[in-house]
Amino acid sequence: MANSTPVMEAIDQTIESKRRPPSDVITEWVSTVDHKKIGIMYIVYALIFLLIAGVEAIIMRIQLAVPNNDFVSPQVFNRMFTMHGTTMVFFVGIPVLFGYGNYLVPLMIGARDMAFPRLNAFGFWISAFGGLLLYFSFFGGDGLYGAGSAPDVGWFAYAPLTAKVFSPGNNTDYWTLGVLLSGIGTTATALNTVTTVISMRCRGMTMGRLPLFTWLMLITSSMIFVVVSPLTAAQIMLILDRYLGSHFFDTQAGGSAVLWMHFFWIFGHPEVYVLVLPAFGFVNEIIPVFSRKAAFGYPAMVAASAGIGFVSLSVWAHHMFTVGLGPAGNTFFVFSTMVISVPTGIKIFNWLGTLWGGKIIFTVPMLFCIAFLFQFLVAGLTGIMLAAAPFDWQLGNSYFVVAHFHYVLVGAIVFGLFAAFYYWYPKITGRMMSETLGKWHFWLFVIGFHLCFDFMHIPGLLGMPRRIYTYEASRGWETLNLIVSVGAIFQGVAVLILVYNLVRSYYRGEKAGRDPWDAWTLEWAVPSPPPVYNFAIDPSVNSRRPLWDLKHPEEPDSDYE
Amino acid sequence: MQTASAIPINEQGGAPWVLPSRGIIGMVCLIIAESAIFLIFVVAYIFYIGKSLTGPYPKEVLELPIFGTVCLLSSSFTIHHAVAALRKSDTRGCLLGLAGTVLLGGIFIATTAKEWYHLIYHEGLTVRTNLFGTTYYSLVGLHASHVIVGLIMLVTALGLSLAGRVREEHAERLEVLSLYWHFVDGVWVVVFTVVYILGR
Numbered sequence: 001m002a003n004s005t006p007v008m009e010a011i012d013q014t015i016e017s018k019r020r021p022p023s024d025v026i027t028e029w030v031s032t033v034d035h036k037k038i039g040i041m042y043i044v045y046a047l048i049f050l051l052i053a054g055v056e057a058i059i060m061r062i063q064l065a066v067p068n069n070d071f072v073s074p075q076v077f078n079r080m081f082t083m084h085g086t087t088m089v090f091f092v093g094i095p096v097l098f099g100y101g102n103y104l105v106p107l108m109i110g111a112r113d114m115a116f117p118r119l120n121a122f123g124f125w126i127s128a129f130g131g132l133l134l135y136f137s138f139f140g141g142d143g144l145y146g147a148g149s150a151p152d153v154g155w156f157a158y159a160p161l162t163a164k165v166f167s168p169g170n171n172t173d174y175w176t177l178g179v180l181l182s183g184i185g186t187t188a189t190a191l192n193t194v195t196t197v198i199s200m201r202c203r204g205m206t207m208g209r210l211p212l213f214t215w216l217m218l219i220t221s222s223m224i225f226v227v228v229s230p231l232t233a234a235q236i237m238l239i240l241d242r243y244l245g246s247h248f249f250d251t252q253a254g255g256s257a258v259l260w261m262h263f264f265w266i267f268g269h270p271e272v273y274v275l276v277l278p279a280f281g282f283v284n285e286i287i288p289v290f291s292r293k294a295a296f297g298y299p300a301m302v303a304a305s306a307g308i309g310f311v312s313l314s315v316w317a318h319h320m321f322t323v324g325l326g327p328a329g330n331t332f333f334v335f336s337t338m339v340i341s342v343p344t345g346i347k348i349f350n351w352l353g354t355l356w357g358g359k360i361i362f363t364v365p366m367l368f369c370i371a372f373l374f375q376f377l378v379a380g381l382t383g384i385m386l387a388a389a390p391f392d393w394q395l396g397n398s399y400f401v402v403a404h405f406h407y408v409l410v411g412a413i414v415f416g417l418f419a420a421f422y423y424w425y426p427k428i429t430g431r432m433m434s435e436t437l438g439k440w441h442f443w444l445f446v447i448g449f450h451l452c453f454d455f456m457h458i459p460g461l462l463g464m465p466r467r468i469y470t471y472e473a474s475r476g477w478e479t480l481n482l483i484v485s486v487g488a489i490f491q492g493v494a495v496l497i498l499v500y501n502l503v504r505s506y507y508r509g510e511k512a513g514r515d516p517w518d519a520w521t522l523e524w525a526v527p528s529p530p531p532v533y534n535f536a537i538d539p540s541v542n543s544r545r546p547l548w549d550l551k552h553p554e555e556p557d558s559d560y561e
Numbered sequence: 562m563q564t565a566s567a568i569p570i571n572e573q574g575g576a577p578w579v580l581p582s583r584g585i586i587g588m589v590c591l592i593i594a595e596s597a598i599f600l601i602f603v604v605a606y607i608f609y610i611g612k613s614l615t616g617p618y619p620k621e622v623l624e625l626p627i628f629g630t631v632c633l634l635s636s637s638f639t640i641h642h643a644v645a646a647l648r649k650s651d652t653r654g655c656l657l658g659l660a661g662t663v664l665l666g667g668i669f670i671a672t673t674a675k676e677w678y679h680l681i682y683h684e685g686l687t688v689r690t691n692l693f694g695t696t697y698y699s700l701v702g703l704h705a706s707h708v709i710v711g712l713i714m715l716v717t718a719l720g721l722s723l724a725g726r727v728r729e730e731h732a733e734r735l736e737v738l739s740l741y742w743h744f745v746d747g748v749w750v751v752v753f754t755v756v757y758i759l760g761r
Contacts, residue, residue, distance in 0.1 A: 115583040191590040199583040225590060229597035236598075237605065240699060245689035248605060248699075254614045254692050263601060 033117035034532055035102050038124050042099025045128055046092045053087035056080045058492050065485035067473035077469035078152035085155030090182045091131040097278040098189045100420055101217040105193060107523035108211045110202025110539040115195035119188050127185025134178030137171055151175035159249030159260035164242055180235040183228045190224035193217055203540040211521045212295060215302050216281035219309045220274050227274060231267035258323060265316035272408060273312040277305060279416030280347060283369050286423050287351055289519045290366040291358025297350040304343035311340045321389045322396040330389045337387035344380055364438035368419035371446055375411030400460025406453050426516045430528040431509030437501040441494050448490025455483045520545035584737040592744045599748055602703055603755055606696040610760055613691040619760045622684045629672030630753055636665035637746045640739045650729040659719045666712050673705050704752050707745050714738055
């Protein structure tokens with residue numbers, strides 16, 4: 001609290017003491033258009049779905065822990081992996097990242113709210129409704145014991161598996177409509193974010209002074225337009241096929257199943273970067289603060305991120321090497337996939353450059369960021385392996401692929417996300433999270449992660465196919481699968497610790513004050529939690545680290561830019 | 562409430578800090594997202610040209626909708642005229658421009674409706690007949706639905722204009738609407754080329 005005055009602290013106190021009756025609070029949250037409240041709702045909703053999808057993952061791992069298991073039926077297993085994948089991508093990944101985007105972007109750029117507050121609320125409610133609709137499917141058809149009529153076509157919903165003949169009933173429609181709604185909400189929020197960053201910046205906040213997280217939200221949101229829209233289009237086609245009897249993906253009438261794969265992966269692969277870029281943004285904000293250094297190579301970071309955004313649009317068919325696109329197609333997608341490792345490498349070296357010679361403070365968020373660096377590197381390396389078409393032909397449908405993408409999605413994105421939880425919790429609630437519980441969470445999760453996903457590569461190399469519900473004892477996969485399952489349970493326990501920590505700290509955490517980490521971006525200039533309109537007076541900035549300038553008037557950043 | 566932003570307020574008298582209009586930026590974003598949807602439908606259309614297993618085929622049933630196309634494309638000029646007039650505070654010119662746009666857009670939708678009626682009841686082509694029907698109705702229908710949405714907004718603007726509630730300060734909002742309408746027109750050029758020229 002380097003720059004706190006008694007007056008400011010008094011203001012912080014008054015803001016916190018305002019507690020009102022529950023009915024008022026509910027009305028306030030449901031009808032809110034405040035970007036911070038919507039951001040928090042996004043985060044809470046994503047956390048709930050994280051727990052649900054986590055339970056689904058644990059069910060799958062219990063089923064696969066021992067050979068010839070009959071814990072769940074094959075049908076339920078299919079439903080579990082479909083729902084796990086769909087939920088994690090559409091109802092955990094996107095909402096939580098956009099939740100942070102919603103919360104932080106206006107604060108970071110010195111704006112009072114998003115550009116279109118009501119559109120913001122619309123985006124949240126429509127995607128939350130999509131999630132509810134998807135899970136409503138559990139109550140249909142076969143009853144709860146048979147997991148209702150939850151979708152069972154995989155999160156990729158390959159044609160012709162989704163045709164009326166192969167998937168009768170309504171489960172595929174729940175999938176299509178749920179995902180379609182979440183896509184509309186995502187596009188609305190992305191539109192809002194881009195407009196906010198471009199037209200709501202405070203005085204002096206030039207594009208070259210945007211905090212890196214804001215830059216990455218801008219790039220991610222711009223990608224959403226060209227990434228989510230194709231999926232929306234493909235979903236409309238699928239609905240037409242199923243309800244009006246059209247023939248887009250109907251091979252009997254000359255339609256093409258490969259066309260669905262193209263449309264799906266035009267969304268599906270860039271989506272990984274849509275998720276990982278905000279996670280990069282978290283790391284970009286946290287590493288400099290806990291290294292006590294300005295981010296190394298700001299322009300290179302921005303350029304590399306934009307490069308990732310562009311190149312990621314031309315890599316989708318590496319999911320389809322085994323389909324038989326022919327040598328020309330495969331070669332193109334091998335090279336474009338390899339090229340994306342260049343900007344990614346630049347980012348890794350920039351983070352290392354930031355750490356280099358810094359005064360590193362090992363708080364929980366920083367620990368998560370450092371684990372992120374290692375794991376993201378490994379994930380990139382197996383990614384390059386899979387980008388080589390001949391190698392992919394061998395392992396395309398094996399657990400090696402599952403291990404690789406979980407390395408990215410959990411090892412990079414979820415770790416970045418956990419770092420963000422600990423880092424911004426004091427700003428959002430005004431209380432610190434417990435560091436002890438945080439360290440338990442960190443170590444349990446890291447150990448569980450490595451037990452689970454390091455060992456998962458090996459059954460893949462030994463030929464264990466993905467999406468199978470059980471296997472014979474004679475294949476040599478039993479011990480490995482047991483280790484993987486134990487690792488999954490470790491991660492589950494760690495997430496429960498996180499949730500306990502989040503709830504406990506809300507009531508009993510240490511008071512945070514306005515700037516507990518001695519950070520530099522604008523969100524730490526307002527009280528925690530920030531008042532409704534963020535800034536009583538429109539701020540004005542002179543450098544990339546406005547709070548540094550304020551705390552160190554003798555050596556302002558603006559002199560060096 | 563004095564929440565005392567800790568950030569100093571300086572250079573207030575310096576160079577003006579001007580940012581782009583959020584309405585226009587938002588509309589441009591929407592147009593990019595919509596273009597991507599159209600792109601996917603266009604790709605599907607091109608991919609399935611000549612792959613129908615049964616008739617009717619486009620050569621047999623499609624006629625060039627020249628009249629509707631001319632109407633739709635000229636409506637870009639009328640909406641532009643409406644915005645330009647409003648900027649000069651000429652509310653009467655704006656009203657005329659809007660009315661012209663609604664009229665021309667309405668004629669376009671009517672010609673599409675007539676074409677569909679002919680195809681469905683006389684040629685027996687529906688969305689489930691063959692791949693041509695599937696891709697034709699979905700692509701042209703996607704465009705038509707955008708025209709209808711545009712017309713709803715234009716009629717609203719026209720109604721407000723008739724009530725005398727559209728004034729010079731609303732010029733920017735009308736410009737946002739006109740951007741959407743120009744986009745719908747531009748997409749029609751692509752759809753026309755793909756469906757009625759390449760597709761035949």
